[in-house]
Amino acid sequence: MKSLLTLALLSATQVAFAGNSLSTKIHNQYVSLRAMGMGNAYTAVADDYTLLFYNPAGFAKKKNNEIQFSIVGAGTAKDTMPFAKDVQDASDTQGDDTDKANAISAVLDKYAGKTMGGRVQAAEMFWIRKHWGFGLVPVDLSLDVTVDKQLGPTVDLNVIKDSTLAIGGGAEVNKELSWGVTIKGIHRLQVSEKLIAVQLATEPDLVDADRASEGFAVDGDIGLLYSPSWFSKTVTKRIPAQASATAKVKKARATEITPKKEEAPADALSLTVESGSSETAKVAAASGTVETASGTAEVKAEEPKKEEKQESKIVEVQEETYPLTFSFVARNVLASSFTKQKLINKDATMAPEKLQRVFDIGSQYEFATFGSLTLRAMLDFKNLNHDQASTLMKTTHAGLEFDYSPSGWFKAQFRGGMNQGYYTAGTTLLLGVFNIEAATYGEEVGTSSNKVENRVYAAKFGMNF
Numbered sequence: 001m002k003s004l005l006t007l008a009l010l011s012a013t014q015v016a017f018a019g020n021s022l023s024t025k026i027h028n029q030y031v032s033l034r035a036m037g038m039g040n041a042y043t044a045v046a047d048d049y050t051l052l053f054y055n056p057a058g059f060a061k062k063k064n065n066e067i068q069f070s071i072v073g074a075g076t077a078k079d080t081m082p083f084a085k086d087v088q089d090a091s092d093t094q095g096d097d098t099d100k101a102n103a104i105s106a107v108l109d110k111y112a113g114k115t116m117g118g119r120v121q122a123a124e125m126f127w128i129r130k131h132w133g134f135g136l137v138p139v140d141l142s143l144d145v146t147v148d149k150q151l152g153p154t155v156d157l158n159v160i161k162d163s164t165l166a167i168g169g170g171a172e173v174n175k176e177l178s179w180g181v182t183i184k185g186i187h188r189l190q191v192s193e194k195l196i197a198v199q200l201a202t203e204p205d206l207v208d209a210d211r212a213s214e215g216f217a218v219d220g221d222i223g224l225l226y227s228p229s230w231f232s233k234t235v236t237k238r239i240p241a242q243a244s245a246t247a248k249v250k251k252a253r254a255t256e257i258t259p260k261k262e263e264a265p266a267d268a269l270s271l272t273v274e275s276g277s278s279e280t281a282k283v284a285a286a287s288g289t290v291e292t293a294s295g296t297a298e299v300k301a302e303e304p305k306k307e308e309k310q311e312s313k314i315v316e317v318q319e320e321t322y323p324l325t326f327s328f329v330a331r332n333v334l335a336s337s338f339t340k341q342k343l344i345n346k347d348a349t350m351a352p353e354k355l356q357r358v359f360d361i362g363s364q365y366e367f368a369t370f371g372s373l374t375l376r377a378m379l380d381f382k383n384l385n386h387d388q389a390s391t392l393m394k395t396t397h398a399g400l401e402f403d404y405s406p407s408g409w410f411k412a413q414f415r416g417g418m419n420q421g422y423y424t425a426g427t428t429l430l431l432g433v434f435n436i437e438a439a440t441y442g443e444e445v446g447t448s449s450n451k452v453e454n455r456v457y458a459a460k461f462g463m464n465f
Contacts, residue, residue, distance in 0.1 A: 022194070023144050023158040025445045025454075026388050029053065029186070029331075030140060030164070031119065033073065033460050037426015037439035038399025039417025041378035043362035044225065044327035045401075049126040049464075052135045052168050055223035055329050055360075056180030059131050059170030064408055066133075067465040068126040068435070075439075075458025076118030083107075083116050083145070091201055100201035108153035108197060115445050115454040117144040124462075132169035140164065143207065144445065144454070148194075155200065159191040159207050160352075168221075176228055176322070182221040189214050189344055190352040215338025215351035223329040227322035321369070327362040327380075359384040372406035378417070390448045393421045409433075420444040422453050435464040 028040075032050035035042035042050075046058030049068040090103035122139040139161070146156040163186070170180025189212040203211075332355040340351040362380035369375075380397040389395050399417025413428040422442025429436045437460040446452030 022156055023146070023192070023445065024388050024390075024447055025144050025158070025443065026383050026386055026394065027142065027158075027160060028383075029162060030137065033075075033426060033437040033439040033458055034413070034415070034428055036419065036441045036458070037417070037424055037428075037437075038378060038401050038415040039380075039397045039419045039424050040382065040441070041362060041364075041380035041397040041399040041417060043223070043329050043360045043380055043382070044325045044364040044378060045376065046223075046225070046327070049128045049133075049135070051180075052126065052128065052133060052166055052182055053184075053221075055225065055327055055362075056168040056182040056221060057170050057178045057223040057225040057327070057329075059128075059133065059168060059180045060172045060178035061225065062128065062130045065130065066126065066128045068124075068128070068462060069464075070121065070124045070435075070460055070462035072123075073121040073437070073458065073460030073462075074118065075120075075456045077116045077454055077456055079111065079114055080116040080118050080143070080145070083111050083114075083147075086110070087200055097198070097201050101197045104197040104200045105153055108147050108155065109149065111147045112149035112153060113147065115144075115146050115452055117142070117445075117454055118456065119143070119458065121460070131171060132167075134165075134167040137162070137164045137166075141207075146445065146452075153197065155195045157191060157193055157195055159189075159212070161189040161207075161212075163187040170223070175320075176226060178225045180223045182223075183218070184220065185216070185218050186338075186355075187214075187216050187341065187343070188338060188352045192353070209345050210347065212345050212348065213350040213352045214341045214343065214345050214348040216341050217336040217338045217355060219332045219334045219336040219355055221329060221331045222333055223327065225325055225327055227325045229322065231324050232320055232322045321366075323366040323369075325364050327360070327364075329360040329362075331358050331360065332356060356386055358382075358386045358389075372404060374401075374403045374405075376401050376403065394444050396420065399424070421451075422455070430464060433463045433465055435462045436460070 030050070030053040031040070032042065032048075032054065034048065035050065035054065043055045046055035047061065047063070049066045051058035051062070086107045087104060090107045091100055093100045093103040120139065120141045121137065124135065124137040124140075126135040127133055128135075140163070141161045142159070144156075144158040148154050148156055164184055166182050166184035168180060168182035170178055172178045189209060191207070191212045193211070335355055335357040337354040338351040340348065342348050360380060360382045361384070362378065362382075364376050364378045366374055366376045378397075378399045378401070381395050382397055383389050383395055397417070397419055399415060401413060401415040403411070403413050405411035405413075409430070409432055411428065411430045415424075415426050417424045419441050420443060422444070424439065424441040426437065426439030426441075438458070440455065440457045442453045442455050444451065445454045
């Protein structure tokens with residue numbers, strides 16, 4: 001009886017703090033580790049397979065086709081796994097529910113004020129070509145956890161699991177302007193709530209689908225890229241090329257030609273001249289001496305005794321570059337609401353929160369290009385119009401990238417930046433078809449008056465063709 005009273009008292013002191021999640025994090029439907037490594041300032045770059053979700057106008061500028069299959073990509077804050085293990089161990093405490101609740105309260109006290117979370121993307125596939133492409137992301141799971149120590153400690157939990165099919169395309173309006181559109185269908189499971197110790201004592205699984213709302217929505221993104229000619233320059237490249245090995249001899253009407261006969265050098269070419277009757281003419285490759293009759297002649301080459309020596313030529317190619325690019329992207333232009341579904345959670349009673357219409361404005365400047373090496377700087381203002389975009393810093397993203405991509409089979413990229421005021425760093429290595437990406441980044445999960453960083457360490461392994 002005493003245990004029941006204690007449990008009831010514990011529940012009563014905490015239930016007032018339970019309810020929906022109060023998370024202030026801006027959720028991005030899809031994130032690229034390359035983009036996150038450069039501060040998530042990527043909308044004006046948009047030159048790899050992730051352009052489908054970042055800026056579909058990049059389809060018009062795509063230089064090579066890509067097929068990307070990502071086996072798994074995962075990122076987590078350093079306290080996430082220890083916290084999940086401690087909660088599970090506390091829920092396994094011997095005794096009744098009161099003992100378990102007390103044990104979990106002790107765990108929450110230990111992690112009070114800390115933020116945890118992570119993101120998992122698995123089995124994603126992209127097929128991207130110049131002007132169009134599609135992508136399938138069956139698993140994109142994000143987890144955000146904050147432990148609040150109020151009268152009774154609570155866990156603020158926000159879990160979103162998306163399965164997305166998207167198709168997009170883009171085209172150039174002219175040399176400077178291009179546009180693109182992405183249409184996407186999203187199936188979403190979402191858990192957004194505050195949990196008390198008593199709930200965790202009986203349901204320690206933080207990502208239990210039985211607590212999720214479920215729905216499906218269709219929406220789209222529109223993107224623009226503008227590369228003005230303000231700083232454009234023409235680069236001249238000298239390329240070796242072979243001279244043509246064959247020569248075409250056009251028919252010509254001869255007037256009076258006085259036949260001349262000269263001795264041909266050793267490397268002369270024997271030809272047959274057809275002009276009603278067959279005659280033989282010797283054409284010296286060096287002197288160009290011909291013996292033939294007046295009239296219209298067609299010259300046919302017989303078997304040469306010796307090949308002509310071909311000359312190596314240098315061809316000058318002029319290429320105009322536009323190092324400065326501006327971008328604009330309108331995401332979720334329909335601001336679609338989710339239609340309630342029961343595919344996973346048969347007991348779902350609600351649909352997830354509607355998609356928010358947001359706008360991204362960005363820029364990049366390629367300040368140095370040496371052959372296959374490019375150095376670029378980027379600045380973006382993202383998620384404008386989002387409910388949680390409460391400060392300028394929360395929408396600001398900046399980055400630098402060192403990009404060495406000599407071929408479609410090898411590239412090495414190194415980058416760094418600032419995401420919402422927190423440093424980021426990352427790298428990409430493509431070896432043959434194996435693509436490895438790694439990044440660390442900080443993201444804002446606090447409020448305008450109380451800033452809190454969630455530091456994530458992530459890696460992705462896949463194959464790129």
